[in-house]
Amino acid sequence: VGCHACFVACKEENQVAPGVKWNHLERLEHPAEEVIEYFRVSCMHCENPACMKVCPVKAVYFGPHGEVLIDQKKCIGCKGCLAACPYGAPKFSDPNKQSYYGDLKPLGGRSASPAWTTRIPGKAEHCTLCTHRTSQGRLPACVEVCSTKALQLVDYDNPTDAQKALIAKAQIINKDAGTSPKIRFISSITDFGAMKVKA
Numbered sequence: 770v771g772c773h774a775c776f777v778a779c780k781e782e783n784q785v786a787p788g789v790k791w792n793h794l795e796r797l798e799h800p801a802e803e804v805i806e807y808f809r810v811s812c813m814h815c816e817n818p819a820c821m822k823v824c825p826v827k828a829v830y831f832g833p834h835g836e837v838l839i840d841q842k843k844c845i846g847c848k849g850c851l852a853a854c855p856y857g858a859p860k861f862s863d864p865n866k867q868s869y870y871g872d873l874k875p876l877g878g879r880s881a882s883p884a885w886t887t888r889i890p891g892k893a894e895h896c897t898l899c900t901h902r903t904s905q906g907r908l909p910a911c912v913e914v915c916s917t918k919a920l921q922l923v924d925y926d927n928p929t930d931a932q933k934a935l936i937a938k939a940q941i942i943n944k945d946a947g948t949s950p951k952i953r954f955i956s957s958i959t960d961f962g963a964m965k966v967k968a
């Protein structure tokens with residue numbers, strides 16, 4: 770419904786720095802059908818990630834659920850992944866800002882900021898699929914907050930019958946890019962395969 774709750778939830782959960790967004794909403798108008806569609810764009814967590822192939826220091830790796838993650842301690846900030854990614858997913862934060870508040874001060878009276886809310890300035894970053902939450906059996910923040918359940922987290926290796934039906938209908942954006950994104954989209958109107966979108 771275009772409420773942007775997923776965008777806000779990601780910002781809040783991960784304390785993504787000002788000027789950097791890990792996800793955003795795209796809007797599509799279909800006048801003939803009198804339909805407006807919104808869809809969330811982020812790192813697509815590809816099965817065959819272009820970013821991983823070009824990283825000279827092997828800073829890009831698969832997390833425990835197949836999510837594509839960046840080891841910022843290894844990243845040298847060369848921006849090769851930015852050039853290689855067909856979805857424009859990797860971002861670079863302000864070299865002077867490590868989190869939303871731009872310093873290491875703990876938030877909300879905590880003794881230390883959680884690791885997933887701070888990043889090393891000037892290194893690549895993007896959606897982690899909230900790996901810190903999924904590792905505890907929780908949903909990514911964007912999925913949890915979606916009031917219409919437009920966002921669903923699906924276990925491709927062990928889908929329920931309902932999830933199998935979703936997978937059968939799901940499309941990938943920019944299919945010709947050849948990276949096999951795991952983030953997929955359902956629409957009866959839009960041909961996502963031919964679409965080019967930047968995260």
Ligand code: SF4
Pocket residue numbers: 811812813814815818819820821837850853854855856857858859895948
């Ligand atoms: Fe890598 Fe881009 Fe695919 Fe994300 S969308 S896994 S950054 S190639």
